[in-house]
Each structure stands twice: as C-alpha cells, then as structure tokens.
Amino acid sequence: MTPPAPSDENLLPAPVLVVEDDPLMRQRLALVLDGLGYAREAITFSQSLGEARAYASNNPLAMALVDLGLPDGNGIELIEELRAQDPSLLILVISAWSTEESILGALRAGATGYVLKERDDLEVSLSIRSVLRGGAPIDPFIARRILALLPVAADHIEPEEPPRPVEAGVLSARESEILELVSQGLTNREIAEQLVISRYTAECHIKRIYRKLAVSSRTRAVNEARQRGLLP
Ligand code: CA
Numbered sequence: 001m002t003p004p005a006p007s008d009e010n011l012l013p014a015p016v017l018v019v020e021d022d023p024l025m026r027q028r029l030a031l032v033l034d035g036l037g038y039a040r041e042a043i044t045f046s047q048s049l050g051e052a053r054a055y056a057s058n059n060p061l062a063m064a065l066v067d068l069g070l071p072d073g074n075g076i077e078l079i080e081e082l083r084a085q086d087p088s089l090l091i092l093v094i095s096a097w098s099t100e101e102s103i104l105g106a107l108r109a110g111a112t113g114y115v116l117k118e119r120d121d122l123e124v125s126l127s128i129r130s131v132l133r134g135g136a137p138i139d140p141f142i143a144r145r146i147l148a149l150l151p152v153a154a155d156h157i158e159p160e161e162p163p164r165p166v167e168a169g170v171l172s173a174r175e176s177e178i179l180e181l182v183s184q185g186l187t188n189r190e191i192a193e194q195l196v197i198s199r200y201t202a203e204c205h206i207k208r209i210y211r212k213l214a215v216s217s218r219t220r221a222v223n224e225a226r227q228r229g230l231l232p
Helices: 023-035 049-058 075-085 100-109 121-132 140-149 173-183 188-195 199-213 218-227
Strands: 016-019 043-046 063-066 090-095 113-116
Touching: 016 023, 016 049, 023 043, 023 121, 043 049, 049 063, 049 075, 063 075, 063 121, 075 090, 075 100, 090 100, 090 121, 100 113, 100 140, 113 121, 113 140, 173 188, 173 199, 173 218, 188 199, 199 218
Parallel strands: 016 043, 016 063, 063 090, 090 113
Antiparallel strands: none
C-alpha cells in the first residue's frame, strides 16, 4: 500500500507563531497564511512577548511572524531569544515601524526579513513566501534606509580608474577640475555635460571631494579649497 501523498500544508514549515497584538492585523495574517496553504491548526497567535515566550519555550517552531510594538515590550527582545534558541528558525518582522533603531535592531537580533504593515496582503504574502524559500526579504523602503546608512565605498566610485586610497585634502587633477567648475556655479548636470561624463560620475566625484575636504556642501567645499590654496 502506498502512503498518501503529502498535502501542501505538510510541505510548509510549521508550526508558525504569529506575535501580534492588533486583532485586525492578526486576522489579516491568518488570511495571508491561509492563502499560502497553512492549516489553521498550524498557526498559533500570541498577543504579547509573555505569551509568545511561554509558547515558544514549550513548543518547537518553524517560523515566527513578529510585530515589534507589543504591550509588554519590544519584539526585538523576543527575536533575540528565539534566535538564540534556534539558529534555523525563520523570523519575519511585520511592523509599522520604520525607524533605523527598529530596523537595525531587529536585523541584528537575528530577524530573517522585515516588511512594513502598510504593504498590501499580496506583498506581505510574497515576503513570507520568500522567507519560506530561504530568502531574506527586506521591505524596499527599509532597504533604501539601510543603503543610505552604508558609507560610500571609495574604491567603487570610479570604476574607470584604478582604486587608490582617499588621501585627505589631496585632490586629483579631475577633482580639482570639477571643484573649479563647482566654484564657477555650475550644476552637477552642467559639469557632467562639460566634462562629457555621466551625471552619476560627476556626483561621485563631488562626494569624494566633500569627503576629502571634510565638508558637506558646495559652498563649503569651495571655501575650504580656497583656504587651502587649492582654488584661486
Ligand atoms: Ca503592535
């Protein structure tokens, strides 16, 4: 006798713990999980850190969907604990919070992915599916925030030139040329046109000039360069 073929839900990592204090959001996530093929019995809902801790300490988990703003504390604490208990647990943050502190805190604590509640059901569903497939979905808004926090890698700005260390205060011939145009009041676009380079390249040069001169604006760059005798 052949054993029955596994149903779809047997293939889905279960059980799933949903930590969410907002009843409407719980309902939404129940529907999304249902749409992914999860049986109701495979899902446990917790409304607080306390409830989630009590459940997780007595039950194995395959995936946790975690809200951060919970009545008895921050979901980041729970993520840290769950991650310490099980390095392979799938943890997706579904939160309304998009502050640097929440995003980096959750990812450092061991969250697998992070999606904002404001996304529609389809997007939330795609994020969960991505987690189930071994991905690490990051909400596009959050991805942009994270990229903005990364320092610009000096060696990657000028692919046409061999990488070299940025020496504070020492401008290359190209940079001096660009700074000269900046001092004449040309916009990035005009500088790019005049030097026949892309606007992106022009902006990269200008950022590099700012860094070398330790300034954050065109006017300051020009003033600083004049003070240092780099510009007439
Ligand atoms: Ca909440």
